[in-house]
Amino acid sequence: xxxxxxxxxxxxxxxxxxxxxxxxxxxxxxxxxxxxxxxxxxxxxxxxxxxxxxxxxxxxxxxxxxxxxxxxxxxxxxxxxxxxxxxxxxxxxxxxxxxxxxxxxxxxxxxxxxxxxxxxxxxxxxxxxxxxxxxxxxxxxxxxxxxxxxxxxxxxxxxxxxxxxxxxxxxxxxxxxxxxxxxxxxxxxxxxxxxxxxxxxxxxxxxxxxxxxxxxxxxxxxxxxxxxxxxxxxxxxxxxxxxxxxxxxxx
Amino acid sequence: xxxxxxxxxxxxxxxxxxxxxxxxxxxxxxxxxxxxxxxxxxxxxxxxxxxxxxxxxxxxxxxxxxxxxxxxxxxxxxxxxxxxxxxxxxxxxxxxxxxxxxxxxxxxxxxxxxxxxxxxxxxxxxxxxxxxxxxxxxxxxxxxxxxxxxxxxxxxxxxxxxxxxxxxxxxxxxxxxxxxxxxxxxxxxxxxxxxxxxxxxxxxxxxxxxxxxxxx
Amino acid sequence: xxxxxxxxxxxxxxxxxxxxxxxxxxxxxxxxxxxxxxxxxxxxxxxxxxxxxxxxxxxxxxxxxxxxxxxxxxxxxxxxxxxxxxxxxxxxxxxxxxxxxxxxxxxxxxxxxxxxxxxxxxxxxxxxxxxxxxxxxxxxxxxxxxxxxxxxxxxxxxxxxxxxxxxxxxxxxxxxxxxxxxxxxxxxxxxxxxxxxxxxxxxxxxxxxxxxxxxxxxxxxxxxxxxxxxxxxxxxxxxxxxxxxxxxxxxxxxx
Numbered sequence: 001x002x003x004x005x006x007x008x009x010x011x012x013x014x015x016x017x018x019x020x021x022x023x024x025x026x027x028x029x030x031x032x033x034x035x036x037x038x039x040x041x042x043x044x045x046x047x048x049x050x051x052x053x054x055x056x057x058x059x060x061x062x063x064x065x066x067x068x069x070x071x072x073x074x075x076x077x078x079x080x081x082x083x084x085x086x087x088x089x090x091x092x093x094x095x096x097x098x099x100x101x102x103x104x105x106x107x108x109x110x111x112x113x114x115x116x117x118x119x120x121x122x123x124x125x126x127x128x129x130x131x132x133x134x135x136x137x138x139x140x141x142x143x144x145x146x147x148x149x150x151x152x153x154x155x156x157x158x159x160x161x162x163x164x165x166x167x168x169x170x171x172x173x174x175x176x177x178x179x180x181x182x183x184x185x186x187x188x189x190x191x192x193x194x195x196x197x198x199x200x201x202x203x204x205x206x207x208x209x210x211x212x213x214x215x216x217x218x219x220x221x222x223x224x225x226x227x228x229x230x231x232x233x234x235x236x237x238x239x240x241x242x243x244x245x246x247x248x249x250x251x
Numbered sequence: 252x253x254x255x256x257x258x259x260x261x262x263x264x265x266x267x268x269x270x271x272x273x274x275x276x277x278x279x280x281x282x283x284x285x286x287x288x289x290x291x292x293x294x295x296x297x298x299x300x301x302x303x304x305x306x307x308x309x310x311x312x313x314x315x316x317x318x319x320x321x322x323x324x325x326x327x328x329x330x331x332x333x334x335x336x337x338x339x340x341x342x343x344x345x346x347x348x349x350x351x352x353x354x355x356x357x358x359x360x361x362x363x364x365x366x367x368x369x370x371x372x373x374x375x376x377x378x379x380x381x382x383x384x385x386x387x388x389x390x391x392x393x394x395x396x397x398x399x400x401x402x403x404x405x406x407x408x409x410x411x412x413x414x415x416x417x418x419x420x421x422x423x424x425x426x427x428x429x430x431x432x433x434x435x436x437x438x439x440x441x442x443x444x445x446x447x448x449x450x451x452x453x454x455x456x457x458x459x460x461x462x463x464x465x466x467x
Numbered sequence: 468x469x470x471x472x473x474x475x476x477x478x479x480x481x482x483x484x485x486x487x488x489x490x491x492x493x494x495x496x497x498x499x500x501x502x503x504x505x506x507x508x509x510x511x512x513x514x515x516x517x518x519x520x521x522x523x524x525x526x527x528x529x530x531x532x533x534x535x536x537x538x539x540x541x542x543x544x545x546x547x548x549x550x551x552x553x554x555x556x557x558x559x560x561x562x563x564x565x566x567x568x569x570x571x572x573x574x575x576x577x578x579x580x581x582x583x584x585x586x587x588x589x590x591x592x593x594x595x596x597x598x599x600x601x602x603x604x605x606x607x608x609x610x611x612x613x614x615x616x617x618x619x620x621x622x623x624x625x626x627x628x629x630x631x632x633x634x635x636x637x638x639x640x641x642x643x644x645x646x647x648x649x650x651x652x653x654x655x656x657x658x659x660x661x662x663x664x665x666x667x668x669x670x671x672x673x674x675x676x677x678x679x680x681x682x683x684x685x686x687x688x689x690x691x692x693x694x695x696x697x698x699x700x701x702x703x704x705x706x707x708x709x710x711x712x713x714x715x716x717x718x719x720x721x722x
Contacts, residue, residue, distance in 0.1 A: 034355045035261045070350045073255055113257035120256075120354050124347045144279055144289060145336040151297030152304065152340050159298075159305040162554070169555040172519055173619065174541050174571025178312055183442075185567075187449035188557045190306045190322075194299060194329070194450070195458045195601050196553055201298040208294065456559040457599040 025236030032240030267359025397447025546621030606637025
């Protein structure tokens with residue numbers, strides 16, 4: 001289930017966009033989208049996110065696969081909002097009344113959610129994690145959380161493997177993990193992983209210290225941005241600003 | 252308890268980022284004061300964060316279904332001040348790898364999960380007053396940590412959602428909704444408390460030093 | 468002698484890649500101690516996972532004592548000791564860990580205690596009962612893991628690289644232990660060819676998804692050209708014998 005976070009797709013203009021500019025551009029767009037409250041702006045953000053997805057040259061099936069898990073939350077809202085919230089009834093379905101305000105609210109949340117999700121899928125599919133962390137560092141994120149991010153990411157795959165093998169070994173001794181009585185064994189498994197990881201981390205630290213880790217902060221070398229990178233950022237900022245202004249005007 | 256993108260207002264989201272930034276700054280200050288070289292604790296904190304991340308993906312049975320545990324209480328107990336950056340890291344990776352949780356809501360989710368984690372960690376340290384090695388003390392405080400971390404987080408999340416979604420509900424309905432959402436998390440919070448107590452008791456027998464690392 | 472394990476036309480692989488196991492036919496009868504040798508990546512661990520019902524073959528099937536193996540079911544008749552004992556030992560005391568299997572089998576308390584006591588005595592680890600397995604040395608962990616499987620009283624004992632992290636002392640202890648279990652059917656994968664020579668009554672060589680040789684350990688492993696062809700070496704204690712057997716008919720079956 002946990003697969004390696006590699007960049008997806010072939011090199012597109014989004015893939016080649018310099019990382020710091022890309023990060024700022026996407027952040028501005030995501031917040032711009034989040035600012036929208038007027039339904040009339042929804043088509044604009046939907047089209048914008050589709051365009052960016054198209055520019056990233058990613059397969060549509062990839063977006064669909066990424067939407068499945070978080071899409072579940074939309075399903076829950078789709079049940080609650082249109083029936084639970086609002087005053088104007090559109091129609092009645094048996095004992096339930098479909099409300100206008102709730103339905104429109106659902107539409108607003110759903111489109112914003114899908115558009116922002118699309119942007120985040122593009123950002124992470126087109127940028128390796130090391131590049132992302134480097135960009136974050138050079139934009140001011142402190143080194144401790146940044147290094148933790150890279151370290152944790154590197155060990156997640158090993159931990160997933162350790163957990164899988166430990167579960168298999170327990171299953172081979174009859175453990176099923178389906179009833180509340182399994183709680184104790186699951187706690188033992190988590191505890192065992194904590195103990196093993198702690199021991200391993202001491203070895204990792206020693207090995208890294210022997211190779212000079214910890215003496216000084218790692219220098220980040222970032223690629224020099226070109227004109228196209230700056231223009232793309234300007235475009236992203238302009239779009240975000242337009243959305244915010246339009247929203248403020250429409251209010 | 253992860254609030255996704257698209258629901259809360261931008262001002263709330265930015266407020267969340269500000270609060271998370273503040274809490275992160277505080278945590279880093281505390282960490283630097285404790286370690287001459289704060290990077291010493293990074294491999295350990297990161298590996299343990301990886302364990303929590305992976306463990307939170309396990310299906311824990313809660314009849315008639317199963318749930319994923321947040322384990323924020325346990326994170327607070329074992330990682331101490333590293334718990335806050337650890338939770339931010341975990342949330343970010345969940346967003347990157349599974350599109351779980353939100354990006355605009357990273358700050359807010361960090362606070363909803365991370366602040367109770369820090370509190371729970373402090374709560375567990377009360378064991379110094381009641382007998383550090385007694386199994387009962389450890390079990391009760393561990394249960395409290397696990398339970399509170401999730402209960403507080405769920406309550407705060409429910410509060411935030413109900414009062415910030417423009418949902419045209421009257422005040423009484425809003426209060427009822429918050430209560431209902433919070434109560435819905437009660438079984439999970441109890442489960443987290445029990446599970447946390449079990450893990451802590453395990454660690455007490457197998458590697459008690461792990462519980463001492465962040466006690467000061 | 469009854470058949471303990473039978474594989475028929477067993478095939479396993481991933482789409483678009485060469486098969487890990489190709490049309491394997493294999494049989495172990497009761498009391499045999501079979502060594503499984505081969506280079507890394509030959510499919511030994513895959514074969515074990517298929518035997519335990521953890522993964523499902525692409526085609527073909529397996530039977531344990533005449534019962535077909537269905538993936539996802541629990542077969543206490545097969546007990547496997549993992550290469551990395553850390554994956555197997557999860558309980559906070561040795562006693563609890565050894566009791567884990569019998570308890571999951573739903574056995575009554577007295578029976579569990581009896582089995583734990585027997586397994587502890589076989590493995591010679593009475594002094595370790597109250598210690599957390601995580602604090603033990605790798606040799607001690609290996610014996611505890613083995614005891615945990617023996618407590619389930621399996622008909623087929625599978626060992627995956629059992630000497631890989633053992634010092635000489637524990638290696639010798641393991642060899643004596645296994646040789647003392649005269650009627651236990653075993654399947655042992657190992658790169659430690661001298662160990663295979665001492666413990667096993669039969670050896671099979673797995674490479675390229677197929678069994679390349681099957682016969683008496685000394686006869687198979689003293690065939691220098693066979694061993695080298697499959698990325699192995701003649702064990703040192705047989706090297707003089709290799710020159711001797713070169714010209715003779717040896718009781719090896721080559722595929």
